[in-house]
Amino acid sequence: MEKNKLTTGKVAGIIANLVIVDVDGPVSQNEICYINLGGVRLMAEVIKVLGTKAYTQVFESTRGLKIGESVDFMGHMLEVTLGPGILSRNFDGLQNDLDKMEGTFLKRGEYTAPINVDQEWPFTPLAKAGDSVMAGDWLGEVKENWIGHKIMVPFKFEGKYTVKSVKAGGTYKASDTIAVLTDRDGREVNVSMVQKWPVKVPIKAYTDKPRPFRLMETGVRIIDTMNPIVEGGTGFVPGPFGSGKTVLQHALSKQAEADLIIVAACGERANEVVEIFTEFPELDDPRTGRKLMERTTIIANTSNMPVAAREASVYTAMTLGEYYRSMGLKVLLLADSTSRWAQALREMSNRMEELPGPDAFPMDLPAIISSFYARAGYVYLNNGSTGSITFIGTVSPAGGNLKEPVTESTKKAARCFFALSQQRADSKRYPAVDPIDSYSKYLEYPELQEYLAENISPEWLANVLETKNLLLRGKEAYEQINILGDDGVPIDYHLRYWKSEVIDFVILQQDAFDKIDASTPIERQKDMLGKVLEVCRTGFDFESFEEVNPYFKRVINVFKQMNYSLYQSGDFKKYEAELDAIIKERKAA
Amino acid sequence: METKAFQKIYTKVTQITKATCTLQASGIGYEEMATVNGRLAQVVKINGDNVTLQIFSGTEGIPTNAEVIFLGRPPVLKVGEELAGRFFNAYGQPIDGGPEVEGEEREIGGPSVNPVRRKQPSELIATGIAGIDLNNTLVTGQKIPFFADPDQPFNQVMAMVALRAKADKIILGGMGLTNDDYLYYKNVFDNAGALDRIISFVNTTENPPVERLLVPDMALTAAEYFAYDKKETVLVLLTDMTLYADALSIVSNRMDQIPSKDSMPGSLYSDLAKIYEKAVQFPEGGSITIIAVTTLSGGDITHAIPDNTGYITEGQLFLRRDSDIGKVIVDPFRSLSRLKQLVIGKQTRKDHPQVMNAAVRLYADASNAKTKLENGFDLTDYDVRTMNFAREYSNDLLAIDVNIDTTMMLDKAWELFGKHFSKAEVGIKQEFVDLYWPA
C-alpha cells in the first residue's frame, strides 16, 4: 500500500509457465505481476527472487511470449475479494467469475470481477457509533440467499477502532460506505461491504480455537456411525482411481449439515463440476427447503486449466471459507483432489531445479499440507459466537499405494482417515471406505463422546465400538475359513463371518444413487445399528455350515429392502416384521 | 498471427543434444515452430538470447551451421470440411497422395472450454457389446480408454465400437501404430463404407517417436472444428497412448528433467489431462467422445501411464482373455464407465442398474469359489452354482463377440439369475423381481 512507485520489469527467460523477469525495483515473494503478451495481460506470481531476477509462475499459457515484454508488479500478493454475492457462484482458481466470461473457450488474460460491487443489498446495522471494534467484528448484515451475511471490520485492519457512524437500515450498493471508523490516532476510515485478503495468509479474526466436539451429520452411515467427522474437523479420503472419492464428496456436499459448502475442484474432471452445477440448482436442501445451489460455491480449476492456478484454487477456497466462518457459520470445505495441488507444486519445483524430496515432490510438502489443514477448525469469534470450517480433501495416491508423500503427509495433518479400498470398489461394496483401516480420531475425544451420549444415546459409543470389533472378528473368521476350508472350522466361524457381512451390507454399504438409501438421518442410523446389533448378539442354531450362507443372505436381503424403503413407511414395517420372523426361525432357544 | 515480410535465416547453432539444439536469436515467441535444415522443430525454452528448439525427428546429423528458420507461429492445422476422408501425418500433411487441405489455420493445443459452457453428457452410445452397454455404458462427451495387454485385440474392438457408435465423424489419432494396424483400420472403415466420415492423423512405427507428440492435438483440433463449428457428433480414437507417454518421457529425459514414478515426467498427469479433457458435450449439440488405448505391460495398472490415465478418464474398459470360455471379455471388475449412471435406468430399462450390480456381485462370488477350488477346498452347492452362472454370463454377455441390444442383455441376465439362483440370493429390489423374475 505504501509503495509509491510500483516495480516493473522485462521478460528475460521462459520455460513453460516459469517466466524469469529482470526487475527495476523491489519485489516481494508471492507478489502478483502482469506480463504483457501483445496486449493481453497474463497474471503471474513471484515464487523466487535471485538478485534482480524474479522467478514467476504464470497462471496462463505462455505460448507466443517473447523476451523483453514488459511486466508490471502489483505490490500485493494473490488476493480474493470478499463481500456479499460470493454464494452460488462458479469461480476459477483465481476467483474469476466463470459465468461472466465470454465465449465457449477460456481466453488467456481474461479476468472477471468476482463480485458485482454495484449490486444493491438490504442492509441492517449491527454496530453503533461509539462501539470499540477490531478486525472481523460485525458492523452490519445483509441477506445473501438465506444467510445473514455479516459486513465486518476488514481483516487487514490492525488494532482497535472506534465506530464513528454506521448507515441506518436501508438498501446500499456493495461498494457504498456503510460505516466510518476512527483509528487510535483519530484518522477516519471508510468501510464498504467489500474487502480484499491475500489467500495464503490465514484469517485469524477469532479469540479461541478449541478442540471440535459437535458431530457433523453427513447422512453417510460409514462416516456418521463408524468414523464420525465433527464441525471444524479435518478428514481425508485417499483412494485409487475409480474407488469413489468424488462420489463420496458429492454425497457430502449434498447432505452434510453445514450452512454452506465450498467445493474446490482442483485439477480434476470438468464433467464432475458440470454435474454439480447441473444438478444442484434442481435439488432441494432439506434443511432450508431451498435449492442446494444456494448454499454452494464452486472453485473450479479443472485438470485442463492452468496448472499454477490449481495451487491457488485451494487457498482461494479456504479463504472464502474463513470469511464465512467469521460470520458465525458452519462451513464445509471439500477439495478434490489435493494430490493435484501437490503435483502442481512438484511441476514448479522441478522447473526451478530445486533439490527434490521423495517422489520428486518439494521437500517442504509435509509443512505445506499441515499448515493448510491447520486453517480448518471450530472457533469462538470476538463476540462469543462460534463458526467452523470442516475440511475434507481427497488424495489420489500414485498406483493406489498409500505409502507415498502426499498420503503420508496428509495422514499426519488430518484427523479422520477414510481409506477407500480397491478391493471393495471392485466388488461394488460402495462407499468403498475400508472399515478396518479407516478411523476417526474424534471418536477418542471425550468432548465428542459426551456429545454423542447426550445427543444420540448413552450406549451409542459402546455400540459403535462393538460393531467395529464384530467387523474385525468377522474378517479374522473369514481368513480362517479361507485357510482351513468351510468344513475345517467350527460353524461358529461361519456365523461370525456372516454377522460381519450383515453389518457390511446393511450399515457400511450405501447406494449413493438411490433416492432413499443415499442419505440416512442419524435417527435412522441409530435405529438400524440397533437392529443389526440385535441380530449380531443373537445366538443361532444351525446343523451345518451350508445352512448359514443362504440364511444370512435372506436376512441381508430383507435388511436391504428396509434401507431402500421410506423410513417407518408401510413397506419398511412390513420388511421389519419379515425380518423378525426370519430371526425367530433360527434363534437359539 | 503476425506475418513476416521476410524470414531471417540463422546458421549458428551453439549447442546440440539428442533432442534439442540451441542458438542465439531474438524476437522469438515461446512454443513457436521452426525448421532446422528442413526438419520441424518447436521452441521449448528461451533464456535471454538463447533459444532452445526441440527437433521432432531427432538431431541426428544436425550440423552447427544448420539453417534455422522460425515460422512465426505455433503448430497449426488447416481445418475445413475437406478434412473428411483424408489421411495425414503427425504434422497434418497429407499422406494419401491427395492435395493440401485449404481452410482456416487453427493453433493446435488451443484453449480449454470454460466449464460453465459445457453440458452434462446425456446421450447413450450403443455398441451392442454387452460388456460395454450393460456394465459400462458409454455416453457422448465421455473419455475412456481400453486397458489391454499388447496381445489383446483392442484395435479390432475399437474399430467395431467406432462403426457402431453412429458418429458424424470418426477421427483416428494413431501413435506408433504398426503399418499393418494402420492398414487394418483403413480397410475396416473402407469396407463399412465409412471412409468419408473418417479423418486420420497417423504416426507409424516407421516415423520418429517424438513426432507422436503432435498427433493428439492435431486430431482434437480437427475434432473441435467439427464438434463446435459444425455441431457434429465426433468420436476420436487415440491409439496407443502408452506410446505417446513414452515419447513424453524420451523428451523430458533428454532435456534432463527430474523423472518421477516409472521414469515418467512429473507433469504426466497434466499432459494427459490436457488431451483427454478435450472430450466435451456442447450445449449447442456437438460433442467430442474420446476412446483411447493404453497398453499395459503384464496387466499392471499401477504403472504411471495407466495409473495417471485412470485418474483422468471417465472409467476404463479392461480387456482380458477368459480361459474358461476361450474368448476375450470386457472384465467386469476392473472396467468402469463413470458416466453410466447418467443414462442407465433412464434411457435404458429401469432395472438396468440393479441387474448390472447383482450380476457382477455374483460373478465376484464365482471368482471366490474358483480360488477355493484352486486351493483344494470342497465347494458348496452355492459355489458350484455361481461358477456355472459365471461361465454362462461370461460367454453370453461379457464376451466381445456379443452383439445385442440392451433390453435383450437385461433379459438374458434375468434368465441366468432364474436358472442358477433363488430370489434372495440375487438380492434385487422387489419391484423388479416381481416384474422380471423368469417364470
Ligand SMILES: Nc1ncnc2c1ncn2[C@@H]1O[C@H](COP(=O)(O)OP(=O)(O)OP(=O)(O)O)[C@@H](O)[C@H]1O
Ligand atoms: N457410493 C456409491 N454408490 C454407487 N456407486 C458408486 C459409489 N461410489 C462410487 N461409485 C461408482 O464408482 C465410480 C467411480 O467413483 P468416483 O468417480 O467417485 O471415483 P474417484 O475415486 O473419484 O476416482 P478418480 O480418482 O479417478 O477421480 C462412480 O462413477 C460410480 O459408478
Ligand SMILES: [Mg+2]
Ligand atoms: Mg474423482
